[in-house]
Amino acid sequence: MKKRLFFRCAYDGTHYSGWQKQPNAKTIQGEIEEKLSRLFGNQSVDIVGCGRTDAGVHASQSYFHADLPTNFAPDQLRYKLNxxxxxxxxxxxxxxxxxxxxARxxxxxxxxxxxxxxxxxxxxxxxxxxYPRKLDVEKMNEATQFLLGRQDFTSFSKLHTDVNNNFCDISFAEWKHVGDQLRFEIRANRFLRNMVRAIVGTLLEVGNGSIAPEEVRNIIAKEDRGAAGCSVPAKGLFLQKIKYPYL
Amino acid sequence: MKKRLFFRCAYDGTHYSGWQKQPNAKTIQGEIEEKLSRLFGNQSVDIVGCGRTDAGVHASQSYFHADLPTNFAPDQLRYKLNxxxxxxxxxxxxxxxxxxxxARxxxxxxxxxxxxxxxxxxxxxxxxxxYPRKLDVEKMNEATQFLLGRQDFTSFSKLHTDVNNNFCDISFAEWKHVGDQLRFEIRANRFLRNMVRAIVGTLLEVGNGSIAPEEVRNIIAKEDRGAAGCSVPAKGLFLQKIKYPYL
Known part of the structure; x- marks a missing residue:
């Protein structure tokens, strides 16, 4: 008999080619499935993540689920797997x-x-x-208001992905000084591939004076990836929190 | 004309063979001297650090001094050197x-x-x-009292170093939970080579129940490195603060 389990995990993505399993690449999913399989007599184990993080992206909190035999109590399984x-x-x-x-x-x-x-x-x-260039954080926070609500985010998405629409409902977006760092926080029902990094790159253009805050509205309206700013490096990005109705 | 300058610096020691310049090894001192030399027309530059950190040890705050020509204002020099x-x-x-x-x-x-x-x-x-082993932090903090004051710390020192006595005056030593980590803070007029890591290793033996807190007093009295616990890994150690009468 198998039971469905939810796993809360965290990972430093620096040395991984992202979450999703790939042949000939070290990935978070691949690493976890391999160890789970070893724990359960080498039967193949499939895990389903809450989403996919790209190469180099981190997770402070992420979830995945798996259907597993009841050989171990959850805490015992956690101990062995860790x-x-x-x-x-x-x-x-x-x-x-x-x-x-x-989980997804x-x-x-x-x-x-x-x-x-x-x-x-x-x-x-x-x-x-x-990012040593001077930034006007107030202007960057003016620009974030144009991101809010349910909109088509094609301008901030990688082309040719497998989703059938590009609508996302962003409920929160804010820049804040935290210690010696500047932190952008963004919350939505879903995100498109590369979306947060493209949004950050665009807001930095607002911050360094290249474009005006209200330009973000126009960029969204264009539904064209070429309209937005560059994608910033993966290493600053953290999947931070996932909400489920029942957790 | 040259002026004496104090430099406040921070470094991640992970990829260095410690502070002190060595032939055929990447060191913090070597790296800084090379860049300063390049900034001042390739004349050789010697810097004097506040102390030496071992391979892999970090510094959140460290100081060194150097005598340098007055080509640049301090802020300009800092910008260029960084x-x-x-x-x-x-x-x-x-x-x-x-x-x-x-500086020293x-x-x-x-x-x-x-x-x-x-x-x-x-x-x-x-x-x-x-360090996943269970620890009794209260007992570890009982043991720290025996470290305080001016004592001979031969038991916690690497043998055959070039100092002429092993007396150190420890004014503060405490374990504290900080977020998800456990932090040991120790303050003294001076430290011997490897001393903090040997003290931490010994206090962990108190924490995991191998020795009683008051055993630390006996270990110090023995003036024998073999009496103390193992030295813990470098990566957890941070030079955190240096005090000068005039800074």
């Missing part, structure tokens, strides 16, 4: 859920952080982007 | 001091932190030690 997984992937909690609970489809809110620093910070080389 | 130095070494301040001010001899207090974590923390692999 011991097998490398130090850059941690399983923080395992809970039994209903058999139709789904049931997630109602996703929060990402993007960290950057404007003076050299030797201890944040892998988890924050060094 | 641009040349790698991202894991930051110069945070440069101030002109009296010509006999000395004049430092009156040095503070070190040692960080460890007892559950996996993917984002602290290079700056904290993963």
């Amino acid at each position: 011991n097998m997984l490398p130090l850059d992937i941690a399983i923080n909690e395992i809970v039994e859920v209903a058999e139709d609970a789904h 489809f049931d997630a109602t809110r996703r929060t990402y952080y993007y960290f950057l620093h404007q003076h050299k910070l030797p201890f944040h080389q892998n988890d924050s982007w060094y | 641009n040349m130095l790698p991202l894991d070494i930051a110069i945070n301040e440069i101030v002109e001091v009296a010509e006999d001010a000395h 001899f004049d430092a009156t207090r040095r503070t070190y932190y040692y960080f460890l974590h007892q559950h996996k923390l993917p984002f602290h692999q290079n700056d904290s030690w993963y």
Whole structure:
């Protein structure tokens, strides 16, 4: 008999080619499935993540589910799995859920952080982007209002992805000084591939004076990836929080 | 004409063979001297650090001094030097001091932190030690009282170093939970080579029940390195603060 389990995890994405399993590449999903398979007598194990993070992107909180035999109590399984997984992937909690609970489809809110620093910070080389150019944070926060609500975010999406529409409902977007870093927080029901990094790149253009805050509205309206700013490096990006109705 | 300058700096020691210049090894001192030399027409530049950190040890705050021509204002020099130095070494301040001010001899207090974590923390692999064994922090803090005051710390020193006595005056030593980490803070007029890491290793033996807190007093009295616990890994150790009478 198998039971469906939800796993809360965290990982440093620096040394991985992203979440999704790929042949000939080290990925978070691949690493976890391999260890789970070893724990359960080498039967193949499939895990379903709450979403996919790109190469180099981190997660402070992420979830995945799997259907597994009941050989171990959840805490025992967590202990064993953590011991097998490398130090850059941690399983923080395992809970039994209903058999139709789904880590991807049931997630109602996703929060990402993007960290950057404007003076050299030797201890944040892998988890924050060094951006020494002067920024007008007030202007950047003026621009974020144009992101809010349900809109078509084609302008901030990678082309040719497999989703059938590009509508996202953004409920929160804000820049804030946190210690020696500048942090962008964004919350939505869903995100398109590369979307947060393209939004951050565009807001930095507002911050350094290249474009006006209200230009963000026009960029969205154009529904054209060429209209928005560059995508910022993966290392500053964190999947921070996932909300489920039942967790 | 040359002026004596004090440099406040920070570095991630992960990829360095420590502070002190060595032939055929990448060191913090070597890296900084090379860049300063390049900035001043390739004349050789010698810098004097507040102390030496071992391979892999970090500094949140460290100082060094150098006698340099007055080609640049301090802020301009800081800007240029930071641009040349790698991202894991930051110069945070440069101030002109009296010509006999000395970064090593004049430092009156040095503070070190040692960080460890007892559950996996993917984002602290290079700056904290993963120590999953159970610890009695209260007992560890009972033991720290025996470290205080001016005593001979031969039991916690590397043998055959070039200092002429092993007396240190420890004014503060405490374990504290800080977020998901456990932090040891220790302050003294001076430290012997490897001393903090040997003290931490010994206090962990108290914490995991191998020895009683008051055993620390006996270990010190023995003046024998073999009496103390193992030295813990470098990556959790931070030179945190240096005090000068005039800064």
